[in-house]
Amino acid sequence: MSESIIKIEKLVKRYKELIALDHLSLDVTEGEIFGLLGPNGSGKTTTINCILSLLTFDKGSIKVFGKEMKPDSYDIKQKIGVVTQNVAVYNELTVYENIDYFCGLYVKDKSLRKKYVDEAIEFVDLRQFTKFYPKKLSGGLLRRLNIACGIAHKPTLIFMDEPTVAVDPQSRNKILENILELNRNGATIIYTSHYMEEVEQICTQISIMDKGKMIATGTKNELLKMIKNSETITIEILNINEETLSNLKNLPHVYDVKYNNNQLKLYYSGGKHNLVRVLDYFKKENIDIGRVYSELPTLNDVFLEITGKELRD
Amino acid sequence: MFFHVFKYGLKINFRVKEIVFWAFIFPIILGTCFYAAFSSISTSTESFNTINVAIVLENSDSDIYFKEIADSLSDDENDLPLLNPTYCSSIEAGQLLEKEEVTGIITLSGGIPSLMISGDGINESILKEILNKYLQSVSMLSDIDVNDTASLSKVLSAINNDISYIKELKLTDGNTDVFTNYYYSLIAMCCLMCFSGTMGSMSIKANLSSVGIRKNLSTTRKSVIILGTFMSSYIIQAIASIILIIYLNYVLKVNLGGSLPLITLTALVGSFAGVSTGTFIGALPKLSESLKIALNIIVSLFSCFLSGLMIGDIKYIIQDNLPLLDLLNPAAAISNALYSLNIYDTYNKFIQSISVLTIYSIVLIFTSYLMTRRETYASL
Incomplete structure (x- = not known):
């Protein structure tokens, strides 16, 4: 069984009247890519800052590598890498100097540090930009530099706080590939984002947060099983009468039917071959239909069903 | 580290x-x-120029004393003489003052000089001081019995040497520039x-x-x-x-x-x-x-x-x-x-x-x- 690397129990953090974290508990085990998903202001970054002992908290307990994290817990800090939400580099230092500087805050040995810095540069593919100053880099390259500065000292627990904000799709894919590679190399990763597609794509364990509370935790499939919806079929159709709508509601596994703007939506809870059955029905009734789509539920549907609002409100 | x-x-x-x-x-x-x-x-406070002055004589014997004083002050043995006198009539002197070519006009009447100036700068003050000094000296000498040689000698000595009752001591070798x-x-x-x-x-x-x-x-x-x-x-x-x-x-x-x-x-x-x-x-x-x-x-x-x-x-x-x-x-x-x-x-x-x-x-x-x-x- 994998070891628990971070264990949070009933964490409460208040900003005066506002409760930023409300009895939040979570458990991250070794080797996971743990996704913290939630809208802006849901408490993701606050959670990370509390874990890192940057922020004080009001109640609860946090254990990192089985110990309480304190400002002078240097043994724990050595194993931690942080990729901050805002790019944390010096504009006055070149790409190489920035990575060397931050790596040097962890690694004393010069030759080892040089090796680590070179490996970090290769890892984020910034070799041709080593002499560039950050201001000359594009948003995507800057984010990659930010990652290199955070992981150059070979941490085994990496916090990535929205590392793909405001980057182009190509750089985003590169960053996500990097994260998967870090995980394959043995690092446990805590990944916060409000992009559900990213979380779905890379995270092995996901916690969904809203208003400082953990509203659901599990693998992607476990989360999807928590909700009623298993498939949504959308059919373009010009006119439909009440009788047809009633018949469609009685099809197996259909729990809801909606018709708006010439679009018919059928919501299913379980069942196989749902699309075939509904197409057979229209053929038998001799009703003309247009385009047909079948969609599986997403984490947004999970969020929607639990909170009653969209993830990207 | x-x-x-x-x-x-x-x-x-x-x-x-x-x-x-x-x-x-x-x-x-x-x-x-x-x-x-x-x-x-520093330049404006420390620079000094010879003072141009118009002197109106009445052409009497008593003129000679003041004329000698004025000529000695305009003697350029030193680098920069104190006075640059122009002897002229009162009308010419008035014109020179009007054109600001002289700082003041010294008019002699019965051997007693009087000063006319049109400003209140440093040069005007110097002219006033020269005249005051001259008048004090004339007054001292006129009160002395010319036969009392002992007193005469003391007075002449006082005129020739400015007596200072304060001794100037240098407290520091440093630069005292404010x-x-x-x-x-x-x-x-x-x-x-x-x-x-x-x-x-x-x-x-x-x-x-x-x-x-x-x-x-x-x-x-x-x-x-x-x-x-x-x-x-x-x-x-x-x-x-x-x-x-x-x-x-x-x-x-x-x-x-x-x-x-x-x-x-x-x-x-x-x-x-x-x-x-x-x-x-x-x-x-x-x-x-x-x-x-x-x-x-x-x-x-x-x-x-x-x-x-x-x-x-x-x-x-x-x-x-x-x-x-x-x-x-x-x-x-x-x-x-x-x-x-x-x-x-x-x-x-x-x-x-x-x-x-x-x-x-x-x-x-x-x-x-x-x-x-x-x-x-x-x-x-």
Whole structure:
């Protein structure tokens, strides 16, 4: 069984009247890519800052590598890498100097540090930009530099706080590939984002947060099983009468039917071959239909069903 | 780790344009402005030109005494004669005065001169003094019995020698130019206006920057980061103050008084105090980045103001009325140290000022460390 690397129990953090974290508990085990998903202001970054002992908290307990994290817990800090939400580099230092500087805050040995810095540069593919100053880099390259500065000292627990904000799709894919590679190399990763597609794509364990509370935790499939919806079929159709709508509601596994703007939506809870059955029905009734789509539920549907609002409100 | 932080601290400081400008360029610009301003004041106050004067004689025998006096004062045996007399009629004299070609008109009537002037400058005052002196002498001589040779001899001696009852003693070999104090305050300002200290200290704060978050999470101890950052700022400030002293002393040729090595030592200790002040301000909790920079400017300029950077007399007003403030003001301590090197033969005052600066710096650095180490935040 994998070891628990971070264990949070009933964490409460208040900003005066506002409760930023409300009895939040979570458990991250070794080797996971743990996704913290939630809208802006849901408490993701606050959670990370509390874990890192940057922020004080009001109640609860946090254990990192089985110990309480304190400002002078240097043994724990050595194993931690942080990729901050805002790019944390010096504009006055070149790409190489920035990575060397931050790596040097962890690694004393010069030759080892040089090796680590070179490996970090290769890892984020910034070799041709080593002499560039950050201001000359594009948003995507800057984010990659930010990652290199955070992981150059070979941490085994990496916090990535929205590392793909405001980057182009190509750089985003590169960053996500990097994260998967870090995980394959043995690092446990805590990944916060409000992009559900990213979380779905890379995270092995996901916690969904809203208003400082953990509203659901599990693998992607476990989360999807928590909700009623298993498939949504959308059919373009010009006119439909009440009788047809009633018949469609009685099809197996259909729990809801909606018709708006010439679009018919059928919501299913379980069942196989749902699309075939509904197409057979229209053929038998001799009703003309247009385009047909079948969609599986997403984490947004999970969020929607639990909170009653969209993830990207 | 210390050398790593120190090396990169130096690189960053030398590449921040604001630090380079305020530490290196601004004091030199200000020093040049002081030099230009004080040079023109010195020229206007110290230059003297021969006084043109019109003398109207009545062509009597009694004219001869005053004419002899006037001619002796216009004798150019010396480099610059006091008077340049023009003997003319009263009408011509009036025209010359109207055209401002002469400072005044001396008219002799019965051997007694009277003066007509049209202004109230230094030259007019000199003419008045010459006439007063002449009239006093004439009066003394007319009261003496010419047969009383003993009294006559005393009077003539008194006329020939201005008797002074005050003996002039030179108290110092230093430069007593009042403008030198402004240069001392300028050096103090150069030492104290330390943005690199404030910026370096702020870069350790997790609530002010993401770089601060990284530093807080690193395994390098806060004390090492603070010390490395402090020393890199200190080197910048020390170099800047030494460059200013070299510029003032060798380029502008300002006489700073005192020995140059001790002046440099004062600047180095002053820079230490400046970086300590900057570090302390940067380490203050709960203030925003811009507020800390503003506070740095206010503190450094206000302390320099109190030491006489803008108005020289302020320094003496503070010394007389608020001596404790003068003692604890780092800018005043720097300028006092420089002043004492210039004026006093002993080093007591100098050592006192240097000690104050050193204690002040150590207290601020230690307080900054206490404020920064093991720091966690209520919000980021």
